[in-house]
Amino acid sequence: MTIAFAIQIIILTGLVLIGLLVFYLKDLLHAAIAFAAFSFLMSVEFYILQAPDVAIAEAGIGAGITTAILIQAVRSTTRKEFDN
Amino acid sequence: MRNLAVASILVVLSGTFVYMTAGHDITFGRPVNTQMDDYFLARGQEQTGANNVVTAVVFDFRGFDTLGEATVLFVVVLGIGMLFRKLMAREEEESE
Amino acid sequence: MSKIVRAAADFLYPFVMIFGFYIVLHGHLTPGGGFQGGAVIATGIALMFAAHRYREISLIFKKAIFNVCETFGLLMFITFGFAGIFFGKSFLYNWMVNIPGMLFGEAVAYGQNAGNLNTGGIIPLLNIAVGVEVLGALSLIIYYMLTYVVKMGVNKEDAS
Secondary structure, three states, rough: OOHHHHHHHHHHHHHHHHHHHHHHHHEHHHHHHHHHHHHHHHHHHHHHHOHHHHHHHHHHHHHHHHHHHHHHHHHHOEEOOOOO | OOOHHHHHHHHHHHHHHHHHHHOOOOOOOOOOOOOOHHHHHHHHHHHHHHOOOHHHHHHHHOOOHHHHHHHHHHHHHHHHHHHHHHEEEHHHHHHO | OOOOHHHHHHHHOOOOHHHHHHHHHHOOOOOOHHHHHHHHHHHHHHHHHHOOOOOHHHHHHHHHHHHHHHHHHHHHHHHHHHHHHHHHOOOOOOOOOOOOOOOEEEEEEOOOOOOOOOEOHHHHHHHHHHHHHHHHHHHHHHHHHHHHHHOOOHHHHOOO
């Protein structure tokens, strides 16, 4: 087992965990930050799979722009998600 | 009952996916048809003069795709500007 | 935001911008290109939007400049496309490549090489066009939404 394979297993497990975290967090600001962490792990995974173009795009769009837009959306609506 | 239906549909879909990928021996990084890739890797550098073959494909061989992508981004910003046009009108009134 | 965040953003801003322009200009040599570089530049501008107050931001960045960037980038792309027709070839034809003496016109040998910035024909120009367009478009989206949040008076106490 090479080091890249071990890192890949860690990253994929973390992706599933952070995806569940994004779904289950009730505080939407925390969910937006968790989504940024998801994008960062996704970017590292693309880099390991030898696609540095996609990795740069994912880091710029996913972790930067999308987080800013989501935080502005949370700021203009409500911060807590409420159950019906 | 509804959860059971959703769960059974999910199981069937994921089982089909696993069967398709395992049964046809599709491996990562080794595509079945490689004629196009071989052509780009062999001729791309001298025909486009770019060391980065990905950029050579995106901006030269498939330039129309990039033009469409740029147009999509332009239209997105147009849509957002139209969404907030009432706000922009108010801001202009305030500045006058 | 707090003083620490503002100081850190001011420190990071020029490095992010230079990295973004590096990705745009070296698009035909290293991984990246117009879209990725423009996204990195827009991330730097979003960092400034997040760190500073709205009235300081609106003094530095103008909406009209981003509008001009976006429109000018797309027009530049289409103009370089039609230049191919003007020189007797097809639309988006790479008419500048492998002509010694032309800008970006030097030939490239097959295989690994050190990389020469003066190659690629029309590709670096298209990279710059797309980079300018993406930088304008993504910054404009964030700017419109920030203006909405601040001016419409939602949660006015923490509108920074």
